[in-house]
Amino acid sequence: MITGKHDLRNFLSLLTFLLLFGTVAKAGNGITLYTPYTDISAPPGESIDYAIDVKNYGAQLKNVDITLSGMPEDWNYTLKAGGYSIHRIAVLPGEKKTLSLTINVPLNVDKGKYRLKVIGRNYDVLPLVIDVSEQGTFKTEFTSDQINMEGHSKSNFNFSTKLKNHTGEKQVYSLLAKAPRGWNVAFKPNGRQATAVEIEPGKTTNITIEVKPPSQVAAGAYKIPVRATNKYSSAELELEVVITASYDLELTTPTGLLSSSITSGREKKLDLMVMNTGSGELSNVTFNSSKPKDWEISIEPDTIPLIKAGASTQVQATIKAADKAIPGDYISKITARTPEISSTASIRVLVKTPLLWGWLGIVVILGTLGAIYYLFQKYGRK
DSSP states (O other): OHHHHHHHHHHHHHHHHHHHHHHHHHHHTTEEEEOSOOEEEEOTTOEEEEEEEEEEOSSSOEEEEEEEEOOOTTOEEEEEETTEEOSEEEEOTTOEEEEEEEEEOOSSOOSEEEEEEEEETTTEEEEEEEEEOSOOOOOEEEEESOOEEEEOTTOOEEEEEEEEEOSSSOEEEEEEEOOOTTOEEEEEETTSOOSEEEEOTTOEEEEEEEEEOOTTOOSEEEEEEEEEEOSSOEEEEEEEEEEOOOOOEEEEOTTSOOEEEEETTOEEEEEEEEEEOSSSOEEEEEEEEEOOTTOEEEEESSEEEEEOTTOEEEEEEEEEOOTTOOSEEEEEEEEEEOSSOEEEEEEEEEEEOOHHHHHHHHHHHHHHHHHHHHHHHHHSOO
């Protein structure tokens, strides 16, 4: 009796095995698709490579059409074997062929599980799960803690900005500015001037933006849009510069003539006009000069406390040539300066020979002629 029960148990186990094996064989119809990694976690922007075996358990050659279903929009893949893109593969009985499947997860993708199927048509189905580990984006962020600055027309405005690459890939951004005519804008990523910057995924680069207005700019508010862009993503930031006043200064003479003459060792007084041609007041105007060796230049007064916009003040320069100055043209430079602006006048000074030396020259020439005449009279008749 026990033996009968044991035989029955063995018979049922064998039957169960045959039924299961037959079902699997029928489902695959002799073909099985296999990869060990059927559930993979990946971040946005990742490329996932699968090696998929196509095994032929049958007794005949099998031509298997391979397709992929369930691919979300904007995802893409490549399917290759032997270095070629394929849609069908032939497998001999008892052998296997390996397919290379690459699935590219886009950067702009929602977090979650994505279920795909590799289908061997009329043979087998291989389910795959890709778990996108974080919310994806294809975003670039351009920010600054201070987007508005105020100053005068001679100021340089330096904006500290940050450019962040929120994408999952390294990006190269072109840096562009749309400034008003005459304005100069320079980008300095990490302190070095450039027109483009490369940023690793998820990283931030500090960019100093130097803005310089034209010298004759009128007071007012000016918008300066800046942009970081490439073919995949871009970000914009609008900067604002408020010009409170324009500062301009002109140093000249009342007649506009910047030339004079002088005798070596002597002094020459020259009237100078300091004109405020800007829209803001100029205070504490001082003077300095550059001159030939052993020359002297002084300005009276040497400081102007205030010049209102559109007004002018006259000063007097005293130029003294060196005692041994050789006759000829000399250039002296006088500069009027404030903390905001400066102006330089280049004055050409012609040095002449002193009158005494002229008379001495005439005496020498006359004496020489008289000596020649005397010698001619004394010895010429002999």
